[in-house]
Amino acid sequence: MRFAVQLPLDRVDLGEQFCSGQGIAECTRHVEDAGFDAVFVTDHPAPDDRWLARGGHHSFDPFVALSCAACCTTTLKLFTNILVLPYRNPLIVAKSIASLDTVSAGRVIMGVGAGYLEGEFRACGVELQERGQLMEEALQAMKLAWSGNSFSFEGKHFYAGGNTALPRPVQAPHPPIWMGGNSAAAMRRAAQYCDGWLPFPVKGKFASHVRTRELADMQGLASAIADLRRLEQRFERDRALDICMIPFGLDMHSGMDWNAGAILEQCEQLQALGVSWISISLPCDDRSQYLEASSWFAQEVIAPMRSATRHARAESTPLADPVSGSPG
Numbered sequence: 001m002r003f004a005v006q007l008p009l010d011r012v013d014l015g016e017q018f019c020s021g022q023g024i025a026e027c028t029r030h031v032e033d034a035g036f037d038a039v040f041v042t043d044h045p046a047p048d049d050r051w052l053a054r055g056g057h058h059s060f061d062p063f064v065a066l067s068c069a070a071c072c073t074t075t076l077k078l079f080t081n082i083l084v085l086p087y088r089n090p091l092i093v094a095k096s097i098a099s100l101d102t103v104s105a106g107r108v109i110m111g112v113g114a115g116y117l118e119g120e121f122r123a124c125g126v127e128l129q130e131r132g133q134l135m136e137e138a139l140q141a142m143k144l145a146w147s148g149n150s151f152s153f154e155g156k157h158f159y160a161g162g163n164t165a166l167p168r169p170v171q172a173p174h175p176p177i178w179m180g181g182n183s184a185a186a187m188r189r190a191a192q193y194c195d196g197w198l199p200f201p202v203k204g205k206f207a208s209h210v211r212t213r214e215l216a217d218m219q220g221l222a223s224a225i226a227d228l229r230r231l232e233q234r235f236e237r238d239r240a241l242d243i244c245m246i247p248f249g250l251d252m253h254s255g256m257d258w259n260a261g262a263i264l265e266q267c268e269q270l271q272a273l274g275v276s277w278i279s280i281s282l283p284c285d286d287r288s289q290y291l292e293a294s295s296w297f298a299q300e301v302i303a304p305m306r307s308a309t310r311h312a313r314a315e316s317t318p319l320a321d322p323v324s325g326s327p328g
Contacts, residue, residue, distance in 0.1 A: 243277070
């Protein structure tokens, strides 16, 4: 089990606490030293005012933020969670991802999603209804661009006719792509084109608002993962998808319950279902709270989880045969 934590760059209201070079540097170095495996940032280039008034949020540019994080760390994965891919030309995104993977020596995880905010789509000059087709064309075009060879691509929305994009990413053939979303279409794209799946807890009216299916409890997640495994077989994958999940009750739309025992129990249940990554967002109103909360989570959750994993591995390792000729 690995752990990713959000850089709170949605808190633009707090100014230099987080949205500064010093803020990003101190936070990323701290979580790397604490034992987290990745940091992530979200993506909202121009959210509409109605959504913001209902509790929506801003964000830093993900590529600027993660480039800064790359220069301050050595092992921490750099994770877009999620990048709304249909907002952008895929070849521009491919260049940004390859460049970030280069400066970070191969530490990028590209989480992508189709998006759902109609007002933000309009502001970006993109039709919401075309986001699915834009997503699928983009994934195909980007993989061609990352080859480092001359490539051609012709879709409804994007065209390349004998183009080359360098540098290639450090990770071959490209950084891991994780697909966000609970919908059948998102899960199918994950199995067909990607390396991981990013479901998220959601229920009731909010599920309708974000245009995805409800995922409210462990039983629902287990059913969804079973569906995903069938899709993996359908597309004849040679390895299972990574699954990155927010623990139930710790997402931004739920009441926070930061009980270490309860979180540990849930992480163990998620691991048993096949979840390979946990992602969390920490409650904080300033940098010192973020540093304190990340230390608490690392000590109370990450360290016990890793200790339990080491113990389980040790128990499953057979004892070596006695040395021939030894006493007794």
